[in-house]
Amino acid sequence: DAKTTQPPSMDCAEGRAANLPCNHSTISGNEYVYWYRQIHSQGPQYIIHGLKNNETNEMASLIITEDRKSSTLILPHATLRDTAVYYCIVLYNQAGTALIFGKGTTLSVSS
Amino acid sequence: ETGVTQSPTHLIKTRGQQVTLRCSSQSGHNTVSWYQQALGQGPQFIFQYYREEENGRGNFPPRFSGLQFPNYSSELNVNALELDDSALYLCASSRLLPQGRETQYFGPGTRLLVL
Numbered sequence: 001d002a003k004t005t006q007p008p009s010m011d012c013a014e015g016r017a018a019n020l021p022c023n024h025s026t027i028s029g030n031e032y033v034y035w036y037r038q039i040h041s042q043g044p045q046y047i048i049h050g051l052k053n054n055e056t057n058e059m060a061s062l063i064i065t066e067d068r069k070s071s072t073l074i075l076p077h078a079t080l081r082d083t084a085v086y087y088c089i090v091l092y093n094q095a096g097t098a099l100i101f102g103k104g105t106t107l108s109v110s111s
Numbered sequence: 112e113t114g115v116t117q118s119p120t121h122l123i124k125t126r127g128q129q130v131t132l133r134c135s136s137q138s139g140h141n142t143v144s145w146y147q148q149a150l151g152q153g154p155q156f157i158f159q160y161y162r163e164e165e166n167g168r169g170n171f172p173p174r175f176s177g178l179q180f181p182n183y184s185s186e187l188n189v190n191a192l193e194l195d196d197s198a199l200y201l202c203a204s205s206r207l208l209p210q211g212r213e214t215q216y217f218g219p220g221t222r223l224l225v226l
Binding site (some may be wrong): 024041042043044045049052060093095096097098101102104 | 146161167199203207
């Protein structure tokens with residue numbers, strides 16, 4: 001079973017920031033937080049990942065709480081093309097381990 | 112663009128048949144994982160290969176098998192197809208280094224329909 005909890009759906013206006021929360025209260029010290037998204041019928045797309053510190057790349061920012069029990073993915077200026085299912089995944093990044101996908105959050109961006 | 116390709120994009124088979132799906136990983140990616148995604152569900156892990164050996168498997172029966180080749184390509188084989196095998200099949204590749212595994216990148220998937 002997935003070790004994360006996400007809201008099933010969120011709405012966001014185009015041009016505004018989208019803040020997607022994720023709870024992972026049982027995360028262990030060597031597990032990473034990964035975010036992927038999946039646009040309808042396409043393969044999941046990697047967005048960002050982090051261990052303890054906040055991370056930022058060209059797509060998004062990842063804010064991890066100090067106790068690491070929750071995180072927030074931030075899309076700073078959402079566009080219609082950001083409409084997708086967003087998956088938060090906790091992963092021990094070693095051989096043989098797998099991405100365990102939950103139900104994710106369906107983000108709908110509207111104009 | 113992830114550099115991971117899959118073929119074919121779509122496939123229709125009948126119950127009881129066998130199917131082979133193919134994946135080409137990024138150069139240098141020594142690990143490939145396969146996932147099954149049924150309609151409306153998240154991807155489910157089937158198995159993972161590292162240096163041509165299976166080194167992790169999800170809750171899938173033995174009629175799901177795989178191969179990994181030295182040229183960064185791999186195959187997923189499914190025997191005795193059942194109606195419930197209808198799904199999107201995804202491969203994801205990554206590099207496994209001594210300090211751990213790098214990020215997994217997915218291909219576009221193969222949509223299999225079993226009639």
